[in-house]
Amino acid sequence: MDPVSRFLREYQRDENELLGADRLRAPGVFEGEREFIEFAERDYTTDKHWAFEIRPAECAxxxxxxxEDFVNPDNPMCVPEAYRQVPRIRSLVECCRSVGAPVFYTEHTIAPDVAHDFYEFWPPIKAGAIAEGKPGSKLYREFQPVDGERVISAKHNYDSFAGTDLDYALRNRGVRTLIISGTLTNFCCESTARTGYFLGYHIVFGSDVNATDSALAHDATLRTLRRGFARVMDHQQIMEILRTGDAPHREAVAARQG
Incomplete structure (x- = not known):
């Protein structure tokens, strides 16, 4: 068994081992603590599709x-899962174009005067990956923005809003709901989703159009966002809602949840 599969198997726990059953039976455990943890576990895995309605006219x-540096397999910081998700993200882009929902792209770039301390510990960045103005920092070649689609290229942080004009551009287009895709799930995508939520946007987070380098990290982001920040769904569900409306999806979810 490969190391990742072994780690995933050891990570999984049955319901009697939730956060360590022995610890929850130990002296000093609060009355009702197990029930509280079980409630939280259910909440982390329950998509709250009733929280807000997705209206295509208000989406971006x-x-x-x-x-290139994050997606191209020949480049030093390639995230393999991001490369595999290109066709799904492109389908989502085309769907948004067809319903008139604007598309925004971000490019994370590094320059000496806008670099955080942590970057010096990443050898590819020290060697020039995603350097400002270099080919590797540009959108992957299979993404070709059309007229009216904005590229946020002055992004020097995980958060797509920090120090950029993204919020201004979104509000100028009347956007109320953000559909988040890209890489890395647990860094730039999650940071963008959280700040979008803090700024008052509704957040839709694509479970299969956000990519990272760890299955556990990806799942942790989905769990946290699902519980308190976003509606989490796959790209097919997102496209169906954009094309046919949200009511059928929300009614189907309500029926399944009783």
């Missing part, structure tokens, strides 16, 4: 950092 798609 954010394609986060799908750049």
């Amino acid at each position: 798609l954010i394609v986060v950092d799908m750049q």
Whole structure:
């Protein structure tokens, strides 16, 4: 068994081992603590599709950092899962174009005067990956913005809003709901989703159009966003809602949840 599969198997726990059953039976455990943890576990895995309605006229798609250095298999910081998700993200882009939902792309770029301390510990960045103005920092070649689609290229942080004009551009287009896709799930995509939520946007987070380098990290982001920040769904569900409306999807979810 490969190391990742072994780790995933060891990570999984049955319901009697939730956060360590022995610890929850130990002296000092609060009355009702197990029930509280079980409630939280259910909440982390329950998509709250009733939280807000997705209206295509109020939506924008954010394609986060799908750049040559992050996506191209020949480049030093390639995220393999991001490369595999290109066709799905492109389908989502085309769907948004067809319903008139604007598309925004971000490019994470590094320059000496806008670099954080942590970057110096990443050898590819020290060697020039995603350097400002270099080919590797540009959108991956399979993404070709059309007229009216904005590229946010002055992004020097995980958060697509920090120090950029993204919020201004979104509000100028009357956007109320952000559909988040791209890479890395647990860094730039999650940071963008959280700040979007803090700024008052509704957040839709694509479970299969956000990519990272760890299955556990990806799942942790989905769990946290699902519980308190976003409606989480796959790209097929997102496209169906954009094309046919949200009511049928929400009614189907309500029926399944009783």
